[in-house]
Amino acid sequence: MSGYFWQYGTIAALSIFGVAFVAVAFLFNRLMRPRKPHREKLTTYECGIDPVGEGWSQTQVRYYIFAFLFVIFDVESVFLFPWAVVFERSRNPGLVLAEMVVFIGVLAVGLLYAWRKKVLEWL
Amino acid sequence: MPAIDYHAVAPELILSGALIAVLCVDLFLPEKRKAWNSTLTALGVLGALGALFTLVGERRTTFGGMFVLDSFSLLFKFLFLAVAVVVVLMSADYLNDSLRSSQGEFYFLLLSSFLGAMLMASARDLLMLFVALEMVSVPAFLLAGFRKTDPRSTEAALKFFLIGVLSSAVMLFGMSLIYGVAQSTNLAEIGAALKARGDDPLVTASIMLILAGFGFKVSAVPFHFWAPDTYEGAPVPVAAFLSVASKAAGFAGLLQVAFLAFGGQTTAWGPGLAILSVATMTIGNVVALTQTNIVRLLAYSSIAHAGYMLMPLGVVAGQGAAIQRQAFAASLTYILVYSFMNLGAFAVVVAVGRKRPWNLISDYEGLSEREPGLALAMLFFLLSLAGIPPLAGFWAKFLVFGAAIDSGTAWLAAVMVLNSVVGLYYYLSVGAKMYLRPAEDPSPIGVPVPLVVAIAVALIVVVAVGVFPDFFNHFAPGATLIAL
Numbered sequence: 126m127s128g129y130f131w132q133y134g135t136i137a138a139l140s141i142f143g144v145a146f147v148a149v150a151f152l153f154n155r156l157m158r159p160r161k162p163h164r165e166k167l168t169t170y171e172c173g174i175d176p177v178g179e180g181w182s183q184t185q186v187r188y189y190i191f192a193f194l195f196v197i198f199d200v201e202s203v204f205l206f207p208w209a210v211v212f213e214r215s216r217n218p219g220l221v222l223a224e225m226v227v228f229i230g231v232l233a234v235g236l237l238y239a240w241r242k243k244v245l246e247w248l
Numbered sequence: 249m250p251a252i253d254y255h256a257v258a259p260e261l262i263l264s265g266a267l268i269a270v271l272c273v274d275l276f277l278p279e280k281r282k283a284w285n286s287t288l289t290a291l292g293v294l295g296a297l298g299a300l301f302t303l304v305g306e307r308r309t310t311f312g313g314m315f316v317l318d319s320f321s322l323l324f325k326f327l328f329l330a331v332a333v334v335v336v337l338m339s340a341d342y343l344n345d346s347l348r349s350s351q352g353e354f355y356f357l358l359l360s361s362f363l364g365a366m367l368m369a370s371a372r373d374l375l376m377l378f379v380a381l382e383m384v385s386v387p388a389f390l391l392a393g394f395r396k397t398d399p400r401s402t403e404a405a406l407k408f409f410l411i412g413v414l415s416s417a418v419m420l421f422g423m424s425l426i427y428g429v430a431q432s433t434n435l436a437e438i439g440a441a442l443k444a445r446g447d448d449p450l451v452t453a454s455i456m457l458i459l460a461g462f463g464f465k466v467s468a469v470p471f472h473f474w475a476p477d478t479y480e481g482a483p484v485p486v487a488a489f490l491s492v493a494s495k496a497a498g499f500a501g502l503l504q505v506a507f508l509a510f511g512g513q514t515t516a517w518g519p520g521l522a523i524l525s526v527a528t529m530t531i532g533n534v535v536a537l538t539q540t541n542i543v544r545l546l547a548y549s550s551i552a553h554a555g556y557m558l559m560p561l562g563v564v565a566g567q568g569a570a571i572q573r574q575a576f577a578a579s580l581t582y583i584l585v586y587s588f589m590n591l592g593a594f595a596v597v598v599a600v601g602r603k604r605p606w607n608l609i610s611d612y613e614g615l616s617e618r619e620p621g622l623a624l625a626m627l628f629f630l631l632s633l634a635g636i637p638p639l640a641g642f643w644a645k646f647l648v649f650g651a652a653i654d655s656g657t658a659w660l661a662a663v664m665v666l667n668s669v670v671g672l673y674y675y676l677s678v679g680a681k682m683y684l685r686p687a688e689d690p691s692p693i694g695v696p697v698p699l700v701v702a703i704a705v706a707l708i709v710v711v712a713v714g715v716f717p718d719f720f721n722h723f724a725p726g727a728t729l730i731a732l
Contacts, residue, residue: 234268234271237272238275241275241276242275
């Protein structure tokens with residue numbers, strides 16, 4: 126039983142080592158680096174372009190809808206691949222095909238819904 | 249490839265077809281024909297009921313033992329479909345009055361939630377149970393926030409969502425531990441594995457986690473905070489749905505898990521549930537005393553009733569199969585009876601809310617002059633909720649009380665009687681307002697036909713079961729999961 130708990134000792138040692146490694150690396154970094162701050166250096170780094178406006182900004186809600194639509198098609202493809210493997214080995218391919226048609230049909234309803242609710246139109 | 253028993257899942261398939269049909273048809277309906285959605289939904293539910301009738305008396309297993317159709321699941325499915333009919337009847341005019349353009353989504357979400365509840369009654373596997381539970385909850389989050397222009401509705405949805413997700417996480421953690429111990433997700437196999445294993449703190453901990461998750465779903469104290477705010481903010485038919493179908497689905501899952509998977513561990517969860525039930529009924533009833541909003545009053549009353557339903561589960565610890573069967577039947581019967589009396593009360597709230605949308609208890613003053621029939625129906629529902637003898641609520645309480653006495657836990661029975669007295673006070677104070685106070689505005693309210701039908705259905709069940717309590721003997725004991 127003590128051997129069992131010693132396995133946690135390994136985890137503890139690893140955790141201590143991991144924390145110490147990061148702490149020591151940052152400490153030495155701080156001690157050894159030159160420190161000459163000026164205004165350009167202290168600005169927020171944004172791909173090299175001068176930052177504009179506030180950190181809090183509003184995002185177009187439309188992108189959220191694209192995310193939803195992406196989920197519809199993503200789920201579809203996730204299930205299509207394993208289905209293809211089963212389809213190949215199946216003794217009753219008609220039924221397997223029908224099941225997938227029903228599945229894609231249900232997902233297509235999601236697309237139909239998005240279309241009728243005018244989600245697919247830009248503005 | 250395992251064959252699927254399509255007849256066994258026919259009611260669910262019909263319901264799925266109906267919900268997709270509602271979503272599609274709604275997209276092409278002109279604005280003034282939106283009311284057709286409710287007709288289509290009702291037809292779908294009736295179709296599923298018809299399919300369910302062809303399955304009476306059957307015992308079928310499909311999806312590799314994940315989905316079982318037996319007398320227990322049949323009973324719950326009949327309950328859910330009956331509740332669905334009443335909720336659709338309640339919603340029809342409510343939606344036409346205030347939420348006309350988004351009816352399609354409403355019925356789509358409602359049917360999805362009921363589909364989850366149907367699956368829940370048949371789920372004999374942890375995975376299936378979890379999926380069914382999420383299927384009940386996720387559409388319900390959206391339904392709670394359906395009055396988009398009212399910040400209270402948004403608050404209701406957000407609170408419900410956060411609590412719902414938290415409880416799912418807690419339950420999943422418990423399920424993962426159980427899977428680690430029992431090496432199976434099938435409830436019966438888990439039961440066998442745990443019996444062979446004996447006492448184990450890990451098993452006890454995971455049982456507690458799973459039961460806490462169900463505690464959120466059935467709004468038992470201390471996991472009840474979301475219920476009053478959510479019921480108050482949600483559209484009233486949705487509040488009725490949450491307090492009846494969602495709660496009954498939670499209990500369906502709880503009963504299956506408790507007796508099938510953890511049937512050998514009654515000493516681990518029995519005493520805990522006894523304390524939980526006492527806390528639930530006491531806090532629910534005492535807080536209900538101070539309410540001024542009728543929906544909040546019914547919310548706290550439904551918390552108190554969850555306590556009564558949990559009580560039989562609290563008395564089974566270390567008892568023989570006979571007592572366990574009795575307790576099981578008592579809890580089951582309580583859920584069935586409670587569903588109808590609570591639905592009836594909410595249907596009356598919908599009716600009164602047509603003129604007074606704030607749903608204050610003072611709106612009920614003089615209701616007997618304005619709408620004598622409505623006031624009488626409400627009085628019947630309130631008296632039944634309080635447990636007055638000739639009505640169904642009395643027999644439900646009587647069975648729970650009997651289970652407590654027969655198992656030798658008389659203190660629980662005493663707590664229950666005290667609580668019923670507290671409950672009687674606040675139910676009767678609403679009754680007194682309806683009959684003894686004059687009406688501020690004596691004009692009649694005008695109850696639309698679907699709502700009359702909804703109230704009549706609930707009223708007939710409450711009165712008929714009260715007059716013929718023998719009715720219980722036909723189904724409740726037969727629908728047990730406990731093997732003798």
